[in-house]
Amino acid sequence: MPADTDIASDDSTLTFGQRVRRARERNGLTRPVVGGLVGRSAEWVKAIENGRLNTPRLPLLLRLADVLGVADLAELTGDERVSAASYTKAAHSALPAVRQALTTYRLGGADEEPEGVEELLSRVSEAWQLWHGSGEHRTRVARVLPDLLGDLQHAARALEGAGRRRALAGLAQTYHLAQLYLAFQPVPELVTLTGDRSMSAAQDADCPRAIATAAWYMNHVFREAGERHEARVDLAMKAAALLRPDADVEDRALWGLLHLAAALSYAKIGQRGNAERYWDRADAVARSLGDDYVHPYLVFGRRMVDAYAITVNADLVRGHRAVSAAERVDLASVPSATRRSFHLIESARAYRLQGEHVAVVHLLRKALETSPETARFNLFARSTVVELADSPNAVIRDDVRYLTTKLGMPTAA
Template identity: 50%
Template structure:
């Protein structure tokens, strides 16, 4: 017991989190964390151990428990059946022979792929059918076209790598996520396209934040934000606003409340001046409102997070996967308040929006696993949810 408490304290201090913050992020009190660290409470059960590990960026539960190895990703991250084919296309060293697609044709193909991603309730399965071929087409065009057409093809290649990043995210292959983010940024920079670089920065920042590198995430966003002018046109305004939203998410994850809300205010103001929702980035007023729930939750203000979640219009997000992801965040806010009925209801709503999003979301998986042990309706619904997402634990 004392050994577990010492390990927990060491990892908490390494992560720069107070007991109050750690407790808040896993839905417990400061005193509960203190009691664990002092050996006055038994080692938590697996679902709570997984939640602690996720919050503290621990890769293997053995680092906490001292017992046999159990990679956190083996429970919290599920691999998609087609990931090997997508990975092979991403890692192919040479561009395949054949004629390049014209830049306008390539843009149309990439637009179709993004539309497929957003409108499907099984977006990973849907996009896996077209992504390997699209990667080959985009790489071929970016290599073989010349001049302005080559730069346009490079910008489209960056968008294809963004899709690849989304596809491989939350699977037990972090190296593929880094590869997709890096290749997207290189393509955007080679295109010398400020708007493409801004989008690449948004997606690269997600990778840094997921790895606990909040400062690196902030830097990549700051480097890109001056490249776009929110006063120029709607497209640049959307890219600028999304960068501000990325800054807000990083500040909240680091516990910097004032900076987080200043950046969010800038993003929300930019979103309010758009004519509608961005066609593939999905940036707009509904998105900023939904991300405000994440900010409040990461800042350990679950009451405010629930209030914002209750006011959010998720139906205004024209994307099944985005709606599902934000509903999971709303469930996270409710579970921090131990409102388990609301949490399992929201997870069920998320599942109806997108099976793939829930199946591959680490928090949704750990929450379903934890709630499956409850008695009554909550446990029954959570066990049905766990069955639907092929969760075994």
């Protein structure tokens, strides 16, 4: 099909190349960006879309699906028997319990006294500590999420005035935790649900900080769902406008966080100038807060902004700059095992752009050791291990086998 021909609306008639083009355009990605992120050229992407090249082998197909934000390979291949979920998305053992908590409502009577707001907010803070701690953070958070959600929902219904608004702000934070728990699992509809509920609770609380935090997490939801870039940036900037960055330290941190969200959004669609401009604003805020400042649960601060420079440059397909950023950042001082593991995986992604597979495998092992459940549920880590299983490089062979086992990956045929 010629490149400029409209894509047919009937899914059953679409070719593989037409499906790739549809997913690419839905995410606002250019051919050079997609090609760079999968280790191929823009001409390769064009040849795929125009049908001059056949469907690639599974490892490359998985990488392409990851870059295009496609959860099921059937969306690209048209074959409902082929799903990417087993290769690129794992399901946590407690997922059914968390799903039930999100779709069940405790309709307590008027005489049922809610727990005190201070006690509830203390439980929210403890849940965030579980998330950022080392070890099985998803498993630990899943144990407390159902009851915490139910108790906060009841308090928000039963209380009035300032107490109700504080309970709602705590509920918004708990929905953020649920969203993080659900991320990278095969339940995109629940990720969207928790993002929407967190924003609704934040707005009902009439709390600019809660709204700003919800906007940060909704940006992640939008990127995962392939929502248009303009909506992501518009939401972040509208939320930032509600803050008082010159009058309050936390407001300033959240203002910087939302500009970081805009930088990540621009980088995702390959707009280098805007990505750098918004990242510079976030960087200036982090520097103004000092090297020792770290937001208590969002972890915004000097090291977080430095680490996200890896992601920004990797998304812009600037491998050398991404590797340089990875070499400069001090991840050991980031007070979150989940964050350290994530940024180690992003460092691996930077080295992958440079074709340095030994470094990729080393960093993935280090990420797994730092926070096992972060690595197990990361799409790049899982799809890369599948890809490297076919590598003829004997140096990494044993490590790839180890990662395949520890990440719970099936063996590709």
